[in-house]
Amino acid sequence: MPAVPRRAPRAAIHPDPAKTWLRRAWPLLKAHRALLITSLTLSFAGLIVQVQIPNLVRIGIDRALVERTAGLAGYVWLIAGLALAQGVINYLARLYLLRTAYELEYDLRNIVFSHLMRMSYGFYDRVQSGELMSRATSDIRAVQMYLTFGPSILVQCTIAVIAFALMVSVNPVLAVVAMVTMPMIAVLGVRMRKAIFPVSWLIQSRLAGVATVVDENIQGVRIVKAFAAEQRQVDTLARAADRVRWAYTTDARLRSRWIPVMDNLPRLGLALVLLVGGLMVPRGYATVGTVVAFNSYVLMLQPPFRMLGMIIMMGQRAAASAGRIYDILDTPAEIVDSAEPVTPLPHGELHFRNVRFNYPDGTEALDSLNLHIRPGETVALVGSTGSGKSTIGRLAARFYDVTAGEVRIDGVDVRDYPLETLRDRVGIVPDEPFLFSVSLHDNIAFGRPAATREEVVAAAVAAGADGFIQQLPEGYDTVVGERGYTLSGGQRQRVAIARALLVNPPVLILDDATSAVDVRVEHEIHESLRTLMAGRTTIMVAHRLATIGLADRVLLISDGRVIADGTHAELLTTEPRYARVLAATKEVTA
Template sequence: MKKSDKKAARALQSRTFKRVLLYIKPYGLFVFSSLLCAAISVAAQLIVPIFCGDAIDYMIGRGQVDFASVLRLAIAIAVVVAVSAVAQWILAACNNRITFCVSRDLRNAAIRKIQKLPLSYLDSHPSGDLVSRIIADVDVFADGLLMGFTQLFSGILTILGTLGIMLYLNLAITMVVVVLTPLSLFLAAFIAKRTYRYFREQTEVRGQETALINELIEGQKVVQAYGHEEQSLRDFDEVNEKLGKVSLKAVFFSSLTNPSTRLVNNIVYAAVGLISALSAVSGGITIGQLSVFLSYASQYAKPFNEISGVVTELQNALACAARIFDLLDEPDQVPDAEDAVSFSSSGHVQLKDVAFRYVPDKPLIDHLNLDVKPGQRIAIVGPTGCGKTTLINLLMRFYDVNEGSIAVDGTDIRHMTRHSLRGNYGMVLQDTWLKAGTIRDNIAYGRPDATEEEIVAAAKAAHAHGFIRRMPQGYDTVITENGGNISQGQKQLLCIARVILCLPPMLILDEATSSIDTRTEIKIQAAFARMMEGRTSFIVAHRLSTIREADVILVMKDGHIIEQGSHETLMAKNGFYAKLYNSQFGD
């Protein structure tokens, strides 16, 4: 890795750690309780070797055992161990509380962020990768954070407490420990720097694999219909192999930490044992104190092994946290203007010299002008890719225009609240969306307070009541995510019923009957005709027979309106619209 890349990685890791601390800050009381319980537990564990050493001194020499003193020390040891056990129980409870509260806060922040992100971000990022960040990455982060709180604090306090007591008991023996300790720290730091990069790569590739799996599961019918199973398996194997390689590197380097520090710690233990034994032989310390030093040498070494494992997990946790923070740092959609107003529209829509492009150097809509009077039915037709759906996205302000303006009732929509603007539109799209829940909940999605009678009336108007009544539990039938257990046409009827229930002053119908049979479509068109009376309506259609009664037909090509007028007027012109119509129905 280049020096600049290493510096950037360290800076990112530092920023990520500081932000994690900000998420922990609200739970300061639990952090304090955790530290206090860790200190109590460690102090209790450090006192036990002293009691054991004193007990050994009371038992040395045949016939010289002081049973009373040994019994007193045994009781003291039992009490101290009980205190340590209670402290560790409270410590675990506090650490779990901190970890899972922080994880909950991160997921809440991520979900709130998704609600604020511009549609352009969601269109350009795989949904599987976003799911991986919110679910898998937060889980890995939680595991690392929990291990950090559970073992890191206790380990550090154990090291410091052990050194303090050993310094108090014997300076010379303690200096051996102090001299050899930096070697263990150096090894742990050396390995940790390399593991972070591999863990970050691992989380990124895991997100790619999740996105691919999500894509294959959603499109399995198409995959099988086109015999693409083998290619899909090859695509998955490629990503999976990549994940395997980067995971192997991450695990390999992280697994070096424990045996490396264990080797150094065993050297420290052996050195302490040798020097303590020589000191005991010369009468510098008692046999009991020798056992105390050996016990402390073991206790001193153990946290280094634990901390090395914790550091590895924290590297992984920070790498996952960085991906979550990347999502949280994405710029929000342009907020509502300070003077943004809420309104109820009469349906007068004006587009003035509108220009828009998804990619800066590829214009899509250019110099588009349109004046729609209240109550007019505007049909939008044209070849695929001409900008019909893009125009709908601009009207709903899912995207903002690059140039020009769109006004409703004379007010630029950028000076209206998005909630108010979209509340004045009812929209039925070709791509239906239903949430997991009952049929009743899905119809009432836009009006949760609707009565049973209103829901049934909307379903009847959309000609959905018949098939709903035949469902096992009627309106209480639970449909799976995105309506997986009903047909595409039935899903579209439910979406139409949802709009009929709300009945806002303006309507957008984007191929709203594309998945419905011809007989039902005729009935739906009649329902739409009644629904559109007195309402401004924008109708996108490829089947031109469905828009013959529109007041104005806009013919779009390459982002421009090249023709407009009624069906009869456009047919009389014998232009582009006439060619489109005749291509469907003949001369």
């Protein structure tokens, strides 16, 4: 089934960080102004209809029931018609408002996700994935809610102005009496929101803590069970839930102080209208219909004044959420294409010249590394943990930029190649392969989505994965579980190798990628590589003799430098440090 093409965001967040968060979001809101203005216009029309209904009730009571100068049926049908019209208008207003909200959310999510996809490894080394998930979900929702529902609430609040103007035109004295309690509701609403706002943030924070505990235990359920730690983790969740309960209880206590007062103030307004109106009707200063209509207006005026406090709270939360989103968007990508990228395709000769590299946390990985790998050569990198072996492959694919020196492929600095070209020509199979929760065919074809089944099968055969895949219930259409945990470690590694082979890169980096497969399968994989893909430059980060023995050359890495170079047999007899490294990894056999 062909993929549905993605609609690009209609606008972007303004890049100037000196602007307020609303001004930076304005281009995005402006791009959807047609839907939003339509919604607000319909909402305002609905309010005009709504305030006419109590006025018709007033006229109907006075003329049909008190003065008996007109029939009641006409007013009944007219009120029913207005109510129906209001329902239709409100339905359309809500429909367009929600469409605006979803369109804004779609664009915001695509803007943030596209930016995250451009970020380098260093960014993800510094930022926790849970924090990114929070900013890409709840923070986006908070901004979306304010940008769409904020204007709608302001329009809803205009009903107070319209209703008050109509009340003044009917009876100025009763209009003032009806409005006496409304400013008090507005003030109390603002104070209530200010009191509840910190607690609301505390609730969100502690809910995130509960979600983190649940997520970690689901992801690490195998570790939990391996150490029989189920009850301990349940206790950890219970403590997190207790903190949430305390926050919710505090929130309920605060609300119980304010809400009863705010709910009863309009009833005080009703009492005042009845009292003053009851005194005015016998004296001819008001009619019975006016008193009834004003009671409806008092109830109609209550929600807008309470909404003012809601807007304040939504604005505070949206401003904080926008700040967190802008922190991501304002972080520039460290690894970008050259202003004048070269066009030749790399073929496989690697040069590392005086390369120094420090990770973002300051850890030194490579120190004046010099390395030359010829096209088609298979090289094994051997060294103790932390010696810098894996870093060499990451720099070749330009996951990071060197701190000093240069990495060249076919004589061209990797920083001069377009990133897409470079990553297409340098394939990496990591030591912890990641599989997506899709079919095995789609996992293998991840780098080439248009690959045919025959091409996928050929790559799987070369990686030694075809045998176990054919034995699965649905073969290549079998959907693997989350992160591929329904497969063994060795099976996941073979699928990851097939994924890299399908792209057919001239440079292949196996970052200890055969550590979880047995020796027989490992030999099958490399024999297939040699037979079917001769001429490929292969770098293997290796710990096992079975892997090292397949290399044309072995490089011993220590403290970020090449300290020995030769075949496995040569190094084993001439380099004591090489033998010690192998002994430390328990790979030397008797």
